[in-house]
Amino acid sequence: MSFRNFQVPYTIDDRYTKRVAYFSMEYAVQQPLKIYSGGLGFLAGSHMRSAYELRQNLIGIGILWKYGYYDQARNQDQTLQVTWMEKLYSFLEDTGIKFQILIHDAPVWVKAYYLNPATFNTAPMFLLSTDLPENDYVSQTICHRLYDANVATKVAQFILLGVGGAKLVDELGFKPDVYHLNEAHGLSAAFYLLNKFKNIETLRKHLVFTTHTPEEAGNEKHDLYLCHKMSYFCGLSIDEVRKITGIYDDQFNHSLVALRFARIANGVSKLHGEVSRAMWSKYDNICPIISITNAQNWRFWADKQLYRAMEEGNDVVFDDRKKYLKKRAFDIVADQTGKLLDPDVLTIVWARRFAGYKRADFLVQDKERFERMMSNNIHPVQIVWAGKPYPLDYAAISTFNSLVQLSKNYKNVAVLIGYELALSKRLKQGADIWLNNPRVPREASGTSGMTAAMNGAVNFSTDDGWIPEFIDQGHNGFVVPKADYQNMHVLEQDKYDLDTMYDMLEKEIIPMYYESKDTWRQIMKNGMRDVRFQFDSNRMASEYYELMYKS
Structure with missing residues (x-):
């Protein structure tokens, strides 16, 4: 099948015709596809299943983690041993789509794989990989380990999910009405879209954000200059980034900026919605935060x-x-x-x-x-x-x-x-x-x-x-x-x-x-x-x- 001018391959329910691109760092949809660590993935997996059951016009964007999160094994005395094993997936389809994104001012090739809805009864899902012979070894490793401990690698993963995902959506010709960030890992998509839409108000019309973290310290922050050096901001200067994000210290808070860029955000339980509104209330220019309680399929x-x-x-x-x-x-x-x-x-x-x-x-x-x-x-x-x-x-x-x-x-x-x-x-x-x-x-x-x-x-x-x-x-x-x-x-x-x-x-x-x-x-x-x-x-x-x- 051709993946250009992509349409969701089933009849859309009239209640759910808006085109949505859903970005998540991890998905737990079925045991053989090991691209998740815990609750965030379980939640995203159930969301993809329900989007399929309800016939929603939604696609999932994620990363194909070569070694998954890790494989939990035992040492000789039964204690925990962390092991890494390459994962092979015969059920994923090669879309034939390859494109480049900039990471650290250097082009990195990205390949997109497709999870057909019929395989595991999910919405259509596209998984990105940099593990390609066209890339140098460091670029290949971006998609190796979910939540890599190396800070630069993690920022590169955020760029792959956000910028790579947004660019893939353009390559597909899907034209989403809504870009939904499930946690702030994919926020770099917003900077890609700023280049595309040319102004923040148009971006805001298209962006929504789900936060899962009930304490400020748990939200991802990275050095602003490191993010800039790694091309996270899609060509914007530090001064331009400060002006549009309102970040004036040297720590780039992904969740805070997502709350400033999104039209609306949600916490994942009624209590979490209350906690989130209180937690972020001291910051200005925050979008409304409602509650949509998580659920499972x-x-x-x-x-x-x-x-x-x-x-x-x-x-x-x-x-x-x-x-x-x-x-x-x-x-x-x-x-x-x-x-x-x-x-x-x-x-x-x-x-x-x-x-x-x-x-x-x-x-x-x-x-x-x-x-x-x-x-x-x-x-x-x-x-x-x-x-x-x-x-x-x-x-x-x-x-x-x-x-x-x-x-x-x-x-x-x-x-x-x-x-x-x-x-x-x-x-x-x-x-x-x-x-x-x-x-x-x-x-x-x-x-x-x-x-x-x-x-x-x-x-x-x-x-x-x-x-x-x-x-x-x-x-x-x-x-x-x-x-x-x-x-x-x-x-x-x-x-x-x-x-x-x-x-x-x-x-x-x-x-x-x-x-x-x-x-x-x-x-x-x-x-x-x-x-x-x-x-x-x-x-x-x-x-x-x-x-x-x-x-």
Whole structure:
């Protein structure tokens, strides 16, 4: 097929005719395509699936990461080993489109690959690569590792996604009405478009921005002079950049400039919208920030047999299905760790990206209560941890390794590697409790609990991200009641959360699982019902058209 004058290859729904180019650094659409690290990718992947289901006029722009994020392996003593393996994808189509962009004032060749909607049931996606023989070795490495630790390489990746993506859209002849930046990684597209549109007001009409970061320090900043030297600003002088961005110090804040260039922006939960508006309110010329709560694709994630049993009111089949799902997940645990977990035992799962504020090892910090819980023979408990630390986040890797060492002392504790889409789905199916304990209010959304609920896992969480919009205490999940966190030292906050979590586990949650099976089952079902429509990404993808893409 020809990729010139590209049209989305299916009939567009009349509600979604506006042409949208969606830029994201990572996408998690299917296990074989390893171009994601965590929640941002899971969110973007579900968005692409829903855009396809709803027949929206949208294309995804990303990068074809040669080595992915990294492959999580083990050292001889079971601790974490970071490995890099070349990925080969026979299902991607070569578009035949090659063009040059400037990076560091030198031309770099870019090639575009196509993910056909029929392959994984997604919107059409185009993935960019610089790993070409026409480029020198340094230029080839731009697309090697997602979130490369080298600052110059990372800026080059931002240019590849933004400038390269915007130029690809022109090469395709797609002519978007809207350029949607999912996080600020692709902001360099705005400078390319400034050259094209000639003025900032025209740019603003076409640009929208989604922010996922609930604290200012977490937003990407780079040296302004480095960005200029690397051709990030598409030919603008430093003075011109300062004038149009309002950045007068030497740190180029990508999110801040995105908020100044976009027509409208959104946070990814109601709480995150509030946090974002407060966080950026001290800056001038910020666009309006609304909320569109993240969601996940029900058709991809949910266990349909569990839902069918629920809808038919057949509790025997419902219980039997959940037990089967647990057994199947425990086969993976056994294969990786040699631990034989029991499907009749309450199973707590903590699984997501390892980052400090997510507090992976939180339960372990009260050694006495942890030991008491894990050695209780009347109300036994099993715990599974999984997740990927950033490969150079040595504190997070240390936490992972400490949990591995701890697990060696317990038959009922396991730590898994390879936490990607397939394992994520299995662990959510195998969980009775999906544990989520970020330090409030640092989790923008935290969507893993949505897909857990779609598989009959009960959420137990601190009150952050999407959770305030979902959990009805004791009805469809359990939540740690908010304290006056703003007036607490971080150690006080941690102590309050930990003590409250153990109180709830010991006095309410664990006894209920064993002594009130009917109540527990009803909580599972309530969670499955409540998550299905409100937190299905079809709702989210529709809201983007209704609230963000309309002019």
